[in-house]
Amino acid sequence: MRPYHQILILECGEPLVEIPLELFAVESPHPYAKLGAIYGDYSPYYLRQSVVNNLIQAQSYLESLRPHWRMQIFDGYRPVAVQQFMVDYSFATAIQERGWVEAELTPQQRQEIWQAVYEIWAVPSLDKKTPPPHSTGAAVDVTLVDDRGRVVDMGSPIDELSERSHPDYYAHNEQPAAQQYHTHRQLLCDVMLKAGFQRNPKEWWHFCYGDQMWAWLSNQPTAMYGRVI
Numbered sequence: 001m002r003p004y005h006q007i008l009i010l011e012c013g014e015p016l017v018e019i020p021l022e023l024f025a026v027e028s029p030h031p032y033a034k035l036g037a038i039y040g041d042y043s044p045y046y047l048r049q050s051v052v053n054n055l056i057q058a059q060s061y062l063e064s065l066r067p068h069w070r071m072q073i074f075d076g077y078r079p080v081a082v083q084q085f086m087v088d089y090s091f092a093t094a095i096q097e098r099g100w101v102e103a104e105l106t107p108q109q110r111q112e113i114w115q116a117v118y119e120i121w122a123v124p125s126l127d128k129k130t131p132p133p134h135s136t137g138a139a140v141d142v143t144l145v146d147d148r149g150r151v152v153d154m155g156s157p158i159d160e161l162s163e164r165s166h167p168d169y170y171a172h173n174e175q176p177a178a179q180q181y182h183t184h185r186q187l188l189c190d191v192m193l194k195a196g197f198q199r200n201p202k203e204w205w206h207f208c209y210g211d212q213m214w215a216w217l218s219n220q221p222t223a224m225y226g227r228v229i
């Protein structure tokens with residue numbers, strides 16, 4: 001259980017709608033679909049209506065500060081089955097990166113890997129009271145693309161299992177490159193917060209509006225969006 005799971009969900013019933021991708025940049029093919037994740041009725045480029053409206057606002061704030069820059073949509077709606085798929089993928093990758101073999105893991109090694117995975121991934125819970133944020137259609141993973149169409153270097157890739165994913169990881173680093181990373185993370189955060197989102201304290205790219213994490217971070221008594229299906 002995360003602290004935000006204590007928040008009561010009063011589902012408002014707002015539909016999932018397609019993100020108007022022509023207003024944004026998008027990674028294609030979708031990073032999880034490319035790995036074999038199977039989506040049902042909705043693609044990852046769906047979100048709740050108000051979340052899409054806020055995202056369009058954020059894009060317009062960004063353009064007012066940095067003409068011709070775009071938000072890049074990395075991931076939006078994610079069924080629980082895809083959450084499970086990505087948690088399993090992330091577990092297998094973390095084992096490989098350490099040069100270990102799953103069948104030979106000690107209980108301590110297994111525990112170390114699960115801890116790293118669940119540091120950034122939500123549990124693929126099917127309990128309606130504790131939905132993974134993206135399964136509510138209220139969470140979106142985004143980054144920036146500059147006026148020349150280049151994906152901005154934020155100092156770590158999305159979904160990296162490391163401390164570099166923490167939003168303020170580069171805040172106190174005086175190196176010019178580190179300061180640039182921090183400035184760009186702040187720019188992304190500023191336009192998203194201005195549009196009503198909250199940022200996951202552990203991930204520079206994950207923003208939410210109306211779900212339990214958002215309610216918890218903005219001191220709201222209840223969340224508006226629960227698991228979609």
Ligand SMILES: C[C@@H](N)C(=O)N[C@H](C)C(=O)O
Nearest residue numbers: 120121122132133134159
């Ligand atoms: C890992 C990242 N893509 C992400 O979305 N993390 C949040 C916490 C999640 O799994 O919902």
Ligand SMILES: [Zn+2]
Nearest residue numbers: 139140141206
């Ligand atoms: Zn996310």
